[in-house]
Amino acid sequence: MKRSERIVAMTHHFKENPRKLISLPYFVDSFQAAKSSVSEDIDIIDEMFQSLGIGRIETTAGASGGVRYIPDFNHNQSRQFIDRLIHVLEDSKRILPGGYVYMSDVLGDYNYIREIGKVFGAAFKDVDLDYIVTVATKGIPLAYAVAEVLNVPVVIIRRDPKVTEGSTVSINYVSGSSRKIQTMALAKRSIQEDSNVLLIDDFMKAGGTIKGMENLMQEFNATVKGIAVLAEAEDEDEERRVEDYVSLLKIQEVNERSGAIKVVTGNYFNS
Amino acid sequence: MKRSERIVAMTHHFKENPRKLISLPYFVDSFQAAKSSVSEDIDIIDEMFQSLGIGRIETTAGASGGVRYIPDFNHNQSRQFIDRLIHVLEDSKRILPGGYVYMSDVLGDYNYIREIGKVFGAAFKDVDLDYIVTVATKGIPLAYAVAEVLNVPVVIIRRDPKVTEGSTVSINYVSGSSRKIQTMALAKRSIQEDSNVLLIDDFMKAGGTIKGMENLMQEFNATVKGIAVLAEAEDEDEERRVEDYVSLLKIQEVNERSGAIKVVTGNYFNS
Incomplete structure (x- = not known):
């Protein structure tokens, strides 16, 4: 040959x-x-x-x-990709009632997901991980894209325990934005004791979901080695409950009336 | 250079x-x-x-x-991979109450998911598709793995419509095994009219969920060009409601008492 x-x-x-x-x-x-x-x-x-x-x-x-x-994925390439993503997201047609931003099309496109996986993969490349943990539904493709780069298995927390999961550990948590009490469940056999995990989700506002994931990880004696969120948004009503995280995007302004939408780079690009 | x-x-x-x-x-x-x-x-x-x-x-x-x-992924390689997968699955420790098989670890491992994506990618390589449609939660990684091969976007049907999706179309359907009425919802703007779609899910028993997905697709005037399920199981109580599908695995026997579990290749390998 x-x-x-x-x-x-x-x-x-x-x-x-x-x-x-x-x-x-x-x-x-x-x-x-x-x-x-x-x-x-x-x-x-x-x-x-x-x-x-x-x-x-x-x-x-x-x-x-x-x-x-x-x-790896060098910082320049990461930044160029995120700038392109910001351009795609800053479209007033994306504004949904309640000031949310429609992102399902972006999260459904593997051409974006693959690149997001590379950026997070580079961000956490030196962290020793046993699992990447996400919560259904929209964090799932992100988790797999990072898992592909880091060669680590994915574990999915569910809102509703299913018969096909076996016994589960579940916790209640308070959703930040709606203040409603919600449930999260994870199959008992999905994580071994004393593991190191990376938490990942698509969106973080007050941080209630991430906080809930952290609490659930305690039940498994797992150590949270990192937190990754694609987009964060400021919550005016209350303080964020999660401190140490990496975000790629920050949704700074969504005005339903004027149609103004302002997205900037997340804290991964501060320095 | x-x-x-x-x-x-x-x-x-x-x-x-x-x-x-x-x-x-x-x-x-x-x-x-x-x-x-x-x-x-x-x-x-x-x-x-x-x-x-x-x-x-x-x-x-x-x-x-x-x-x-x-x-592409030639039939020999596909078959070898599925044989390996069967070997992993035929483990009595995987048997769950109700005769289900624990597969979340396999579905969480990108090394398996990537190969499953290749097999389905080869199975549907000549089908003209606009979207790959799955339903939360466990079909999601499969959908993305196939989407990566076929370069087609993924659309995720949810059990619970969320504020971050905008207006949704929802239908009720009867779950095959539990006979319970359940809901499926899909964001209105996620599929364009007159699209060709591939439905994919991890598991099919009576076929109620796939049937529900088919009905929901009608609401979007979408044409179902193919149905892909990773594993099928026989349902003794009733006839299957879905006829034309591709499966990679067939769970033939799960005996909770004896711990016997028998998995064979699915219909993709018949011929």
């Missing part, structure tokens, strides 16, 4: 298996190539991935060693 | 943009390479993608022409 052919196959393999350790003999056997050729191939791919700003190939020496693709 | 470097960048680009038309001048300009070199690169990638069984690069001639990566 020629170098160019091996490079197609290896680039494909790395992109399908982010963060997974691949032994050099695996490639050597697959391609019937010399170890030195495979090493050179990997150097080329590593350099190109770095120059494309999409991560790097990490090499671990020794008997249990190998290579691993660590995806 | 050398051929091997261009090939890394192009393989990456194709894999990030399935089914999207890319003009040759885009590559020529990006790499400052001759058109003939870029064409040769594409031929190498095309041949290698085909020999890996992951699809092909389609070339369209003419002024509005270009190249497009059409992902």
Whole structure:
């Protein structure tokens, strides 16, 4: 097999298996190539991935060693993508009764979701995680997109326990905006004790839902290592109950009467 | 830039943009390479993608022409993956009260979800689709995984309409197994009139939920072009209400007392 052919196959393999350790003999056997050729191939791919700003190939020496693709997404690319997203969202047609912003089309489009996953993946790339935890419904695609980059399983908290989940742990929490008491439930066997988790959701206002997720995680003795929200909005009525989080967007103004809508970058881009 | 470097960048680009038309001048300009070199690169990638069984690069001639990566997943690979999945599922520890099978860990693992997306993507690759429609909660990751392969947006039907969706159309339907009347709602602006849709869900027993989705699609004048379910189970009490569907798995027996669980391949593998 020629170098160019091996490079197609290896680039494909790395992109399908982010963060997974691949032994050099695996490639050597697959391609019937010399170890030195495979090493050179990997150097080329590593350099190109770095120059494309999409991560790097990490090499671990020794008997249990190998290579691993660590995806990344440089800050410039992240910022450009979020600026494009802001442009899409700042459309008065998106304003819904109650001052909400219609985002379901954006959240339904994998071309956006994939990029959001990359941005959050880069934001939390150095955090040691066992699970990514979200709550049904709209956080789910975001959770999977980040999970794909970080190679970590997703756990979905539900509003309604289902028979197909087995025994569940449930808590009540006060929704920030409506002040209503709501329930969250999570299957008992979905998280192992003493795990490290990343919480993710599409939207945060007063932070009641995230606070509820934090409380539920305590029931599982899990440590919340990070909180990711796609969009945050200011809540005039009360103080935010969540302090330490990463947001990509901030909805600053939604005026139903004038049709004005102002979206800016979230705190991930402050510095 | 050398051929091997261009090939890394192009393989990456194709894999990030399935089914999207890319003009040759885009590559020529990006790499400052001759058109003939870029064409040769594409031929190498095309041949290698085909020999890996992951699809092909389609070339369209003419002024509005270009190249497009059409992902595929050959039947052998699909079958091998499903056999592995069956092995994971046939574990008596997965049996839940009521004869259900715990699958949330599988559905939470992107390494499985990605492959399921490829299998369904191959099953429906020649169907002209505008949307992939699922119903909260567990069908969601499957829908996105297929959407990634087919480059089609996802639309999520909810059990509970939310303020962040705007006006919704809702219907009542009878859940097959519990005989309870339930509600499904979908945001009015989420589907355009006269669209072609693929319905997808994780599990089908009597087919009540899928039937409900079909009815809701009628309200949007949408045409159901296909139905995909990951796992089907036989319902002894009543006839299935859905006829034409593709399933990857069939749960044949779940015996709570003996702990016996038998899973076989679904109808996609009949023939």
